[in-house]
Amino acid sequence: MATTTYPTLPSPLLHLQLSPSPPVGAINGGICRISIGRRSTSIRDRRRRRRVGMVMIAARAKQGSGGDEKEGEDDAPGFNPFGFVTDNPSSRSAIQLPESPAEDGNVGQMLYRIEDKGKEYGRYVRSGELVWFVRQTGSPDSRLGTIIFLHGAPTQSYSYRVVMSQMSDIGFHCIAPDWIGFGFSDKPQPGYGFDYTENEFHDALDKLLEVLQVQSPFHLAVQGFLVGSYGLTWALKNPSRISKLAILNTPLTVSSPVPGLFQQLRFPLLGEFTCQNAIMAERFIEAGSAYVLKLEKADVYRLPYLKSSGPGFALLETARKINFRDISTQISAGFNSERWDKPVLVVWGISDKYLPTSVAEEFQKSNPTAVKLKLIEGAGHMPQEDWPEKVVEALRFFLL
Numbered sequence: 001m002a003t004t005t006y007p008t009l010p011s012p013l014l015h016l017q018l019s020p021s022p023p024v025g026a027i028n029g030g031i032c033r034i035s036i037g038r039r040s041t042s043i044r045d046r047r048r049r050r051r052v053g054m055v056m057i058a059a060r061a062k063q064g065s066g067g068d069e070k071e072g073e074d075d076a077p078g079f080n081p082f083g084f085v086t087d088n089p090s091s092r093s094a095i096q097l098p099e100s101p102a103e104d105g106n107v108g109q110m111l112y113r114i115e116d117k118g119k120e121y122g123r124y125v126r127s128g129e130l131v132w133f134v135r136q137t138g139s140p141d142s143r144l145g146t147i148i149f150l151h152g153a154p155t156q157s158y159s160y161r162v163v164m165s166q167m168s169d170i171g172f173h174c175i176a177p178d179w180i181g182f183g184f185s186d187k188p189q190p191g192y193g194f195d196y197t198e199n200e201f202h203d204a205l206d207k208l209l210e211v212l213q214v215q216s217p218f219h220l221a222v223q224g225f226l227v228g229s230y231g232l233t234w235a236l237k238n239p240s241r242i243s244k245l246a247i248l249n250t251p252l253t254v255s256s257p258v259p260g261l262f263q264q265l266r267f268p269l270l271g272e273f274t275c276q277n278a279i280m281a282e283r284f285i286e287a288g289s290a291y292v293l294k295l296e297k298a299d300v301y302r303l304p305y306l307k308s309s310g311p312g313f314a315l316l317e318t319a320r321k322i323n324f325r326d327i328s329t330q331i332s333a334g335f336n337s338e339r340w341d342k343p344v345l346v347v348w349g350i351s352d353k354y355l356p357t358s359v360a361e362e363f364q365k366s367n368p369t370a371v372k373l374k375l376i377e378g379a380g381h382m383p384q385e386d387w388p389e390k391v392v393e394a395l396r397f398f399l400l
Contacts, residue, residue, distance in 0.1 A: 118300030119184065120161050125177075127211045129193055130204060133184035134212070135161065135176040138168030144399070145243065146214055149176035150231035152224010152250065154261070154281045154315050155382070156183030158300050159223075162388035163395070170396055172219075175212065179227040180204050181314030183304060189313075196317040198327070201230045202237065216241040219399055223248035223384060225262065225354075226318050229327045236334040244343045246395060249352050249381050252335075252363040254328045259284070259354045265319035275312035278305045289380030290351045297385075337367040344371045345398040347391055349379030372398070 121135040135157050140146070147167060149160040157176035164174040178185040181196060188194040194204070220242050222231035228250050235242050251258075261284055265271040274280070281301040282293055293301070304311040334340060344367070348360040357375065364373040374394045379386040 117296065118156075118158050118303060120158075121164060122157075122184070124184075125208070125211060127204070127208045130180055130188070131186045132180065132208055133157070133178040134208075135164060136174065137164045138171070138173040140173050140213075142171055142173040144171045144173075146173040146175060146218040147221055147395075147399070148209075148214065148218055149174065149221045150223070150228065151176070151179065151182070152222075152228030153182065153226035153318060154284055154311075155224065155301060156281075156304070158183065159382055159385045160221075163384050163391050166388070166392045167395060170392075170400075172399070175214065177205075177208060181318060182227065182311065187308070187310030187314045189310075190317045195321070196314060197321050198230050198233060201227060202234050205234060217243035219244045219246070221246040221248065221395070223250055223382065225251060225259065226315075226322055229322075229331065232331050233327060233334075236330065236340075239340070239342060242342055244345070244399060246345045246347060246398065248347045248383055248391065249349055249355055251324075251328055251331070251355060251359065252346075253332050253359050254325065255362070256328055256355060256359050258324050259288075262319045262324075265316050271316050271320070275316040276305075276309060277312075278302055280305060280312070280315075285382060285385065288353045289349075289382065289386055290378065291380070291386055332363070332366065335363070335367055335371070337369060340367060341370055343398070345394065346371060346373045347376060347383060347394045348373065349376050349381060349383035349386060351378065351380040351386075354381050374398075 119133070121137050122133055123136070125132045125134045149157065149164065151157050151159055156178045160174075160176045164176055168174050179201065180194060181187050190196060194200055218241065220231070220235055222228055222235070222245075232247070232250060232252075235245055261274070261280070264274045277283075279298075279302055281304075282298040285301065286292055335344065346360050346364060348357060350357050360373055360375075364371045376383050376387055376390045376394070379390065384391050
């Protein structure tokens with residue numbers, strides 16, 4: 001029988017290239033084909049370049065800082081990738097390039113290391129059913145009067161520690177409470193005596209000032225989002241109690257942007273997940289600034305969120321209860337030239353990544369007679385943390 005011979009053809013399976021599942025975010029309008037070998041080589045190259053870049057940056061930063069060991073050898077400044085950072089006496093040491101991101105250990109070790117940190121000038125004060133953590137410097141009998149410092153979210157009064165110390169050296173009596181739900185103050189569960197609304201924050205502040213026997217009028221300094229904005233709406237309700245008002249990087253106009261953190265908190269489930277991020281506060285500060293927090297500072301902002309879930313849920317409720325547009329409208333309209341005549345100083349860190357300088361400029365133009373604007377180059381969203389000496393200088397000139 002004749003045998004039929006068929007031509008030999010290569011199997012198509014030998015040339016079939018399987019495309020692995022692309023990483024999240026890698027798909028760009030079509031099928032994503034990635035060569036496995038090439039991808040792994042590219043990742044290794046990127047990691048190697050990143051390590052080399054970090055070493056170069058650290059070396060250049062050290063050269064640009066002008067250390068004592070090289071003093072007099074070369075007067076020409078070296079390349080400084082951090083720009084004005086090294087010119088800032090408070091934040092010169094804020095540059096940190098950790099060799100190991102896991103060097104802090106586990107949560108238990110971190111809590112043991114930091115549990116007694118960050119309570120400078122502070123004590124606990126009971127006001128009704130709530131216990132506040134309050135920082136005080138200077139004498140209540142000071143002839144220059146009292147300054148009340150109010151922080152924003154998601155931070156705490158710790159940010160004012162340097163400003164308070166230096167202002168009390170000048171002769172002022174300084175008070176900075178942690179708002180209820182923040183820092184080291186009580187964090188009541190929503191629905192059990194405190195629901196984190198604007199009126200409740202105002203009422204709680206009124207009672208605290210009464211317990212502290214703060215005499216009116218006094219100077220008020222306010223900074224930040226959420227509870228920071230509530231500090232300004234409290235001032236609008238109590239103008240007779242305010243002598244002079246200082247505002248540091250706070251949303252002041254209807255055009256003021258809302259940071260992504262607070263938008264995420266307003267989404268169901270996503271908000272519950274986001275609010276339990278223990279490093280949320282320190283990352284929020286760093287994202288709004290030109291600086292990286294030193295470890296000992298980051299520890300303090302992190303501590304409340306590490307110790308319990310209470311601060312996260314307090315922030316969640318505050319972010320969901322606030323009406324950003326309504327509050328911004330209240331502030332913008334309430335401080336215009338027709339309604340407010342008390343002296344106002346706006347101290348603005350121009351490197352704020354959340355609120356552009358145009359917000360402060362627009363606010364100042366609405367009441368040029370009462371509002372003065374002081375821009376601080378080299379400071380971000382929290383100028384009292386980034387460059388407290390410049391804030392003290394501006395406050396001293398304004399209040400004396």
